[in-house]
Amino acid sequence: MSTVLVVEDEARIASFVSKGLRAAGLSVEVTGSGRQAVARACQEGIDLILLDVGLPDVDGFEVLERIRGQGVSTPVIMLTARSSVEDRVAGLSGGADDYVAKPFAFEELLARVRLRMRPQGREPGGGSATRLTHRDLVLDLRTRRILADGSWRDLSAREFALAETFMRNAGMVLSREQLLGAVWGIDFDPGSNVVDVYVSYLRSKIGRERLETVRGMGYRLV
């Protein structure tokens, strides 16, 4: 399993991001300290680093400089509320691989994480990391298509994120709030019916009966 080191001192964001990454099947370690981040990044076992710029002790750019100075080549995605061009240039020229400005939707962050994640050479057969299966459903994480009833169907970005969340939690009831957080991001209006709308889109692609409505609770992939 790939491990992401989340370096973020804001508890709400750290918790939101790590929950989402875990739901997406990744292992997560969290620290709010730049110094601890440098120490951890220089050890084995981290496949990608999400690095906040504003940290209480050593700022994100300094952390990046130190770990690259130690010869650590682990992919780094910088997170910051500051979206100025100077920050972007500083982050990328300092050895960051990508840059995500806050506020962001979780889906966008996850897409970047997947793109930048160091390839896993240890998966037996090489195929298990790129496809999720549940009964006769197959979700291809690279092409972002789903196989249902023997044919491949294209998915929009949101449909894909929703399908992935259901596939990784097959058989479990997922509430609208959980789905909103995983697919649309923490700041989305919880009163919105967007989840129901996208569940109906997904049903039209994979078959209505596969996504069960659990009255008063949410939805379940059966």
Ligand code: CA
């Ligand atoms: Ca911060």
